[in-house]
Amino acid sequence: MKHNFGAGPCILPKEVFEEAAKAVLDFNGTGLSILEVSHRSKEFEEVVVETERLVRELLNVPEDYSILFLQGGATQQFAMVPMNLLPENGRAAYLDTGVWATKAAKEAKKVGHVEIVASSSDQNYSYIPKDFQIPADAAYFHYTSNNTIYGTEVFEKPATAVPTVVDMSSDILSRKIDVSEFDLIYAGAQKNMGPAGVTLVIIKNELFGKSGRTFPTIFDYESHAKAGSMYNTPPVFSIYVSMLNLRWLKAKGGVDVIEQENIIKARTLYEEIDRNPFFKGTAAVEDRSRMNITFVMDSPELEAEFLALAKERNLVGIKGHRSVGGFRASVYNALTISSINALVDTMREFEENHK
Amino acid sequence: MKHNFGAGPCILPKEVFEEAAKAVLDFNGTGLSILEVSHRSKEFEEVVVETERLVRELLNVPEDYSILFLQGGATQQFAMVPMNLLPENGRAAYLDTGVWATKAAKEAKKVGHVEIVASSSDQNYSYIPKDFQIPADAAYFHYTSNNTIYGTEVFEKPATAVPTVVDMSSDILSRKIDVSEFDLIYAGAQKNMGPAGVTLVIIKNELFGKSGRTFPTIFDYESHAKAGSMYNTPPVFSIYVSMLNLRWLKAKGGVDVIEQENIIKARTLYEEIDRNPFFKGTAAVEDRSRMNITFVMDSPELEAEFLALAKERNLVGIKGHRSVGGFRASVYNALTISSINALVDTMREFEENHK
Numbered sequence: 203m204k205h206n207f208g209a210g211p212c213i214l215p216k217e218v219f220e221e222a223a224k225a226v227l228d229f230n231g232t233g234l235s236i237l238e239v240s241h242r243s244k245e246f247e248e249v250v251v252e253t254e255r256l257v258r259e260l261l262n263v264p265e266d267y268s269i270l271f272l273q274g275g276a277t278q279q280f281a282m283v284p285m286n287l288l289p290e291n292g293r294a295a296y297l298d299t300g301v302w303a304t305k306a307a308k309e310a311k312k313v314g315h316v317e318i319v320a321s322s323s324d325q326n327y328s329y330i331p332k333d334f335q336i337p338a339d340a341a342y343f344h345y346t347s348n349n350t351i352y353g354t355e356v357f358e359k360p361a362t363a364v365p366t367v368v369d370m371s372s373d374i375l376s377r378k379i380d381v382s383e384f385d386l387i388y389a390g391a392q393k394n395m396g397p398a399g400v401t402l403v404i405i406k407n408e409l410f411g412k413s414g415r416t417f418p419t420i421f422d423y424e425s426h427a428k429a430g431s432m433y434n435t436p437p438v439f440s441i442y443v444s445m446l447n448l449r450w451l452k453a454k455g456g457v458d459v460i461e462q463e464n465i466i467k468a469r470t471l472y473e474e475i476d477r478n479p480f481f482k483g484t485a486a487v488e489d490r491s492r493m494n495i496t497f498v499m500d501s502p503e504l505e506a507e508f509l510a511l512a513k514e515r516n517l518v519g520i521k522g523h524r525s526v527g528g529f530r531a532s533v534y535n536a537l538t539i540s541s542i543n544a545l546v547d548t549m550r551e552f553e554e555n556h557k
Numbered sequence: 558m559k560h561n562f563g564a565g566p567c568i569l570p571k572e573v574f575e576e577a578a579k580a581v582l583d584f585n586g587t588g589l590s591i592l593e594v595s596h597r598s599k600e601f602e603e604v605v606v607e608t609e610r611l612v613r614e615l616l617n618v619p620e621d622y623s624i625l626f627l628q629g630g631a632t633q634q635f636a637m638v639p640m641n642l643l644p645e646n647g648r649a650a651y652l653d654t655g656v657w658a659t660k661a662a663k664e665a666k667k668v669g670h671v672e673i674v675a676s677s678s679d680q681n682y683s684y685i686p687k688d689f690q691i692p693a694d695a696a697y698f699h700y701t702s703n704n705t706i707y708g709t710e711v712f713e714k715p716a717t718a719v720p721t722v723v724d725m726s727s728d729i730l731s732r733k734i735d736v737s738e739f740d741l742i743y744a745g746a747q748k749n750m751g752p753a754g755v756t757l758v759i760i761k762n763e764l765f766g767k768s769g770r771t772f773p774t775i776f777d778y779e780s781h782a783k784a785g786s787m788y789n790t791p792p793v794f795s796i797y798v799s800m801l802n803l804r805w806l807k808a809k810g811g812v813d814v815i816e817q818e819n820i821i822k823a824r825t826l827y828e829e830i831d832r833n834p835f836f837k838g839t840a841a842v843e844d845r846s847r848m849n850i851t852f853v854m855d856s857p858e859l860e861a862e863f864l865a866l867a868k869e870r871n872l873v874g875i876k877g878h879r880s881v882g883g884f885r886a887s888v889y890n891a892l893t894i895s896s897i898n899a900l901v902d903t904m905r906e907f908e909e910n911h912k
Contacts, residue, residue, distance in 0.1 A: 204588040223581040233559040237752040273628035277789035281773030397592040399792035418636030434632035437754035
């Protein structure tokens with residue numbers, strides 16, 4: 203059995219893979235594959251409705267927010283957010299906590315005026331900036347709640363009265379959030395929601411048409427909301443698998459329960475990193491992510507040796523991103539504590555071998 | 558066994574469903590599901606490379622064209638085409654052959670100046686306009702090669718010296734084309750290429766940057782080409798299933814062979830429509846589509862009765878689109894002649910019942 207610590211697309215529960223495989227052969231007893239059913243069929247419309255209902259229930263999304271299933275990943279949201287929210291003469295405030303936050307701001311700059319309110323680039327994004335001012339006249343404030351590459355996470359929404367937009371691609375559904383604190387939440391599905399190919403957007407309806415700009419309908423949140431995510435042919439299979447995964451999360455007890463598991467998984471691994479003399483964490487302790495745990499060793503030779511051992515022990519996807527180096531263990535919802543234990547055991551075995 | 562005549566997402570070969578289901582459980586012996594592998598893994602990069610190579614081979618795409626796998630369907634291309642190709646002071650020429658062609662022009666109008674060179678809206682789009690002028694200074698000429706709703710198809714590219722952009726969503730890979738006649742071809746995958754969730758774009762490289770506009774990178778063809786369709790996380794599973802389907806097409810003998818089959822399938826059904834006194838075709842005979850065959854009856858009561866009989870005979874998805882009424886049999890590549898025979902038999906049975 204492989205332990206998949208990949209950063210995304212990532213591990214999903216085994217039961218989800220099994221049900222998805224069945225539906226590829228026969229979807230819901232229709233005699234048709236989920237890959238050949240019409241998106242306008244009653245059966246698939248029920249899938250979209252249930253997926254939306256599960257997101258609303260699991261995250262306790264208020265009634266005045268729309269839940270959309272789009273395409274193009276978080277990257278397309280980098281463009282759609284300013285198109286929809288940033289007026290021609292307005293400005294948007296961005297917090298720079300890493301590569302993805304930088305990209306979001308860079309793409310928004312192609313649409314309008316952007317101000318970076320703070321950045322942790324001075325220390326290779328190993329911490330979350332805390333003291334900064336968000337201009338009161340900003341059209342919106344944007345930040346990335348979890349920084350996959352650097353292993354940092356923003357647990358508290360920065361205080362501001364301006365509409366807040368957050369890229370939650372890599373921590374949505376991993377912990378309790380109060381959706382009403384935010385105005386727009388977006389997330390590429392391929393971490394804790396489902397497979398690649400679908401993007402979740404949760405938007406407060408009063409934001410529709412906010413920028414006053416003219417742009418193609420496909421980029422307009424309101425059009426997708428009015429059409430129930432069926433403005434154009436949706437990514438049928440990716441939505442279906444997301445539904446299966448959300449059902450799994452609900453059956454487990456929901457976000458509260460998974461958050462407790464995620465806290466235990468992260469704590470177990472961080473404790474080993476802090477204890478084991480061969481490893482050290484890279485992120486500021488108070489900003490450590492529960493989803494992506496980054497750590498390094500003192501020498502590159504030892505790192506290569508540990509990677510080889512990890513491979514022997516069936517640990518997949520733990521090589522760190524090139525901009526941080528070392529290792530990254532992504533511990534998303536579907537990764538079990540036994541996979542964490544397998545990694546910890548391997549770290550101890552390595553220590554033992556070098557005594 | 559169901560005979561799936563749905564207009565799309567549509568039938569794919571049974572072998573493709575079987576292989577796809579296996580990969581959902583174990584992709585290529587990796588011990589991981591295709592839904593959890595990294596898009597940056599060697600195994601998935603090979604999938605993208607092979608899918609591209611198969612498209613290039615099957616359609617004989619010249620070297621100076623890029624092949625891209627994007628998201629957002631043809632609808633997103635309605636926006637991306639003018640963003641990439643229409644300069645601020647230029648104009649684009651559109652041929653109006655139905656709802657999708659109209660939408661393409663409408664979305665382009667949100668970007669720049671558009672001229673409709675001809676329309677068959679006067680006869681509910683039941684024919685393809687033949688005599689029209691394309692302005693020689695147009696930035697590009699756009700048309701839809703197959704009109705899914707009305708059952709018409711453009712087999713010959715209209716003569717023009719301006720760059721030609723064609724929406725081939727519903728007939729790409731169904732017949733031989735000379736790619737070098739076109740400058741940009743796009744197609745939502747969910748007919749003859751694969752499942753919903755991926756969009757094929759074939760673009761002549763000299764078109765990159767043609768509009769001179771500034772817009773977000775995610776909408777720029779050149780960025781996707783440079784990144785080998787990995788500018789952002791691609792729709793992994795939809796690309797994988799497309800690869801399986803293209804392999805199937807190649808093993809069958811390629812586009813030449815499937816075109817011959819498609820000609821026979823379409824002819825068989827049109828002959829019955831023309832022979833059977835209860836049915837009549839809706840499209841001009843010379844413009845009849847090989848992919849979507851539209852036909853009606855004289856009375857709505859009889860139509861309901863035929864639909865009921867068709868359902869009993871396991872014929873799925875033959876109800877016509879509301880703007881044409883009656884019936885539509887979509888006869889894409891994977892639909893076998895035995896499904897056509899089942900439909901013809903049902904039409905004869907109906908005739909027999911009413912003698």
